[in-house]
Amino acid sequence: MAGPNVSQKLNLLPEVDFQQLILDKNQYIYNGDGAIIIHPDGSVTKDATLKEINSGQNKPNDYLISKDSIFNYQYNIQGFEPYIGKSFTKALKAINEVFLSEGLLNPRPYMVRAYRHNKLISWHRHVIPKGVKPSNFRLAIYYMHPNWDTNYGGQLHVGITEKDTCKIFDCFSNSVIYHDGYLGHEVKDLVLGYKGDRDILLSHWIVN
Numbered sequence: 063m064a065g066p067n068v069s070q071k072l073n074l075l076p077e078v079d080f081q082q083l084i085l086d087k088n089q090y091i092y093n094g095d096g097a098i099i100i101h102p103d104g105s106v107t108k109d110a111t112l113k114e115i116n117s118g119q120n121k122p123n124d125y126l127i128s129k130d131s132i133f134n135y136q137y138n139i140q141g142f143e144p145y146i147g148k149s150f151t152k153a154l155k156a157i158n159e160v161f162l163s164e165g166l167l168n169p170r171p172y173m174v175r176a177y178r179h180n181k182l183i184s185w186h187r188h189v190i191p192k193g194v195k196p197s198n199f200r201l202a203i204y205y206m207h208p209n210w211d212t213n214y215g216g217q218l219h220v221g222i223t224e225k226d227t228c229k230i231f232d233c234f235s236n237s238v239i240y241h242d243g244y245l246g247h248e249v250k251d252l253v254l255g256y257k258g259d260r261d262i263l264l265s266h267w268i269v270n
């Protein structure tokens with residue numbers, strides 16, 4: 063049996079698109095007063111009742127939903143654009159291409175979240191959507207800070223359990239780390255005090 067799928071692609075976007083994304087990103091790092099939900103019929107609601115998640119303790123409801131998430135149950139990349147803008151949409155399209163190049167069938171995002179993440183995060187798993195086989199759930203973490211000095215650490219450890227890391231990645235700017243959604247991950251050894259922010263575009267995907 064093949065091992066878990068864990069990988070990183072450097073230079074996800076062409077430089078000109080990445081520079082544009084850096085200019086655009088602050089208006090789309092959404093500080094959520096409610097998750098935006100695009101329903102299968104195209105209607106849109108906001109759910110402000112949801113609690114902040116990621117306790118870091120791997121509770122069953124961790125990462126089920128977050129107030130700054132955008133859910134799209136039409137599963138089309140274009141449907142996100144009014145909420146995340148053109149630059150982030152280009153990043154989603156590029157991630158889609160990465161998945162296709164790896165032979166995944168019909169990759170489709172159902173959740174996107176852009177956030178500023180200047181903190182250590184302890185080991186956790188994201189919640190697998192209902193009715194989806196664990197092996198059909200992928201997540202992608204795209205780093206959209208303009209540069210990264212590895213002396214400041216903040217590597218992403220990905221593994222089956224907290225003690226069983228399969229791979230460790232530097233959070234290089236304009237790189238995307240993607241892995242099977244049933245794996246967990248952790249941000250380790252982040253040294254605060256670096257110049258700028260650590261900005262992330264997280265997306266959840268279903269594949270066939």
Ligand SMILES: [Fe+2]
Binds near residue numbers: 186187188247
């Ligand atoms: Fe996470």
